[in-house]
Amino acid sequence: MVERSALKKRVRQSIPLREFTTFRLGGSAELFLEVETEAELAEAVAMARADGMPWFLLGGGSNLVVSDRGMPGLVIRNASRDPERLDPERGLLTISSGRKLGYLVEVAAGHGLTGFEPMTGIPGTVGGAIYGNAGAYGRTIADLLVGATLLEPSTGRIFEADPAFFEFAYRSSRLKRDPHVILNATFRTSPGDPAAIRAEMANIMAQRNAKHPPLGVGSAGSFFKNLPPAPGETRRRAAGEVLEKAGAKEMAVGGAKVFHKHANFIVNYGEATAADVRALAAQLKERVFGLFGIALEEEVLYIGI
Ligand SMILES: Cc1cc2nc3c(=O)[nH]c(=O)nc-3n(C[C@H](O)[C@H](O)[C@H](O)COP(=O)(O)OP(=O)(O)OC[C@H]3O[C@@H](n4cnc5c(N)ncnc54)[C@H](O)[C@@H]3O)c2cc1C
Structure with a gap:
């Protein structure tokens, strides 16, 4: 049984989400609660709903671009770890x-x-x-x-x-x-x-390890989804190949850069903002569409205001 009042006491204010996302950028959660069990997770969602508060469920934060202005309401970080x-x-x-x-x-x-x-x-x-x-x-x-x-x-x-x-x-x-x-x-x-x-x-x-950015360099993995298979093929075409052909590896906006070993990774060496990442993504999409008529679609999720 999870006590709602005890859970409420663990809610923290203005927590920078860069510490909880692999891209290591973006603003803060207005309110933040880390849950440690499945029961706490269910109760945290019930609590946010009862308070009429917007909420967002954060996992490992490895597929996200958090906006620079952060997240309103409650971010519930799911660290539930009941015994398997x-x-x-x-x-x-x-x-x-x-x-x-x-x-x-x-x-x-x-x-x-x-x-x-x-x-x-x-x-x-x-x-x-x-x-x-x-x-x-x-x-x-x-x-x-x-x-x-x-x-x-x-x-x-x-x-x-x-x-x-x-x-x-x-x-x-x-x-x-x-x-x-x-x-x-x-x-x-x-x-x-x-x-x-x-x-x-x-x-x-x-x-x-050979193709991904080293630990400490921010990213959210492949930025764009791979492309549907070419006619007669079964495997999806790598978005990275198309991006590489488009010269993506030379591209950067502010602190956001295309990774030199993998054109479908946008990386943050420490100074990038979410706005930089979005602007670079828009340029990449425009370039690929202009050259090949291919509309890239983000695999990463943009969250926040
Ligand atoms: C270096 C690197 C390499 C990567 N390689 C790969 C790869 O090879 N293949 C691949 O597919 N991805 C890859 N990714 C992307 C990422 O790791 C995956 O998308 C991962 O599954 C996201 O999980 P997460 O817990 O971090 O989700 P988050 O980024 O925290 O959240 C993503 C979404 O999932 C929702 N969510 C999280 N938990 C729950 C839950 N319990 N119930 C309901 N919704 C939930 C969130 O609300 C959010 O909408 C890579 C990322 C990095 C940084």
Whole structure:
């Protein structure tokens, strides 16, 4: 049982969101509350609704551009971490939505369970990954999910959803149109060879380290979505290739720059504002549309006022 009054006492004011987002830019949350359990998460949402306050659920902050003027209302940072539940008989693993995706990959590897390796190195939480159907190396979180416990904010109803509910698509789910809070998620597991799992994770991590910005350099991962497959092809075309052909790697606005190793990454070496990032993104879109007639679409989410 979570006491609302105790939760309220933990609400802090004017908290800079740059500290909680991987881009490390943007303004402050008017009010900020970090929750540590699934029950606290549900109660925090209920509390914001009861107070008629706008609220935003922050996961790992790894897919966001927070506006320079910040976020009105309450930002609920989801660090829920109830103990995970492994059911070896049925091959199911249930985990809190506030757990890091990397933790899920580690837990699976620790139990010799395969299938999660492609998610190695994707920052953020389990909840954020499901919201945007995160993925890499041809696999997405949707391929592993068997169900989730959701909170419908408008009614407070808590229910079990199956994968069909999410209407997963490329970097998208129904939750983008029909907001629900993911409290926890259950994944299908299959036994694998522990050494092979670890080797694959190390291999993927090495590939990611070679092309992604180093720790300490702000970014939100791939800025634009990859493009639909060319006629007769099955794989999406990398937005980075098109951007590179357009000369994106030379482009910058203020402190926001295109990363020299990967044209689909906008990076912040410390001085960028959200306005710089938005202006650079607009220039990139204009350039690519002008040269190739391709309309790039952001994978990152702009939030705030
Ligand atoms: C270096 C780097 C590499 C990356 N590589 C990849 C990659 O390979 N593949 C990929 O897909 N992405 C990648 N990303 C992007 C990012 O990591 C993913 O989009 C990630 O899944 C976002 O999760 P998050 O917890 O950080 O979500 P946040 O950025 O905090 O939030 C994103 C959205 O999810 C919603 N949300 C968060 N938690 C919940 C919840 N419990 N219930 C309902 N909604 C929720 C938020 O409200 C928000 O609308 C990368 C990012 C970086 C910085």
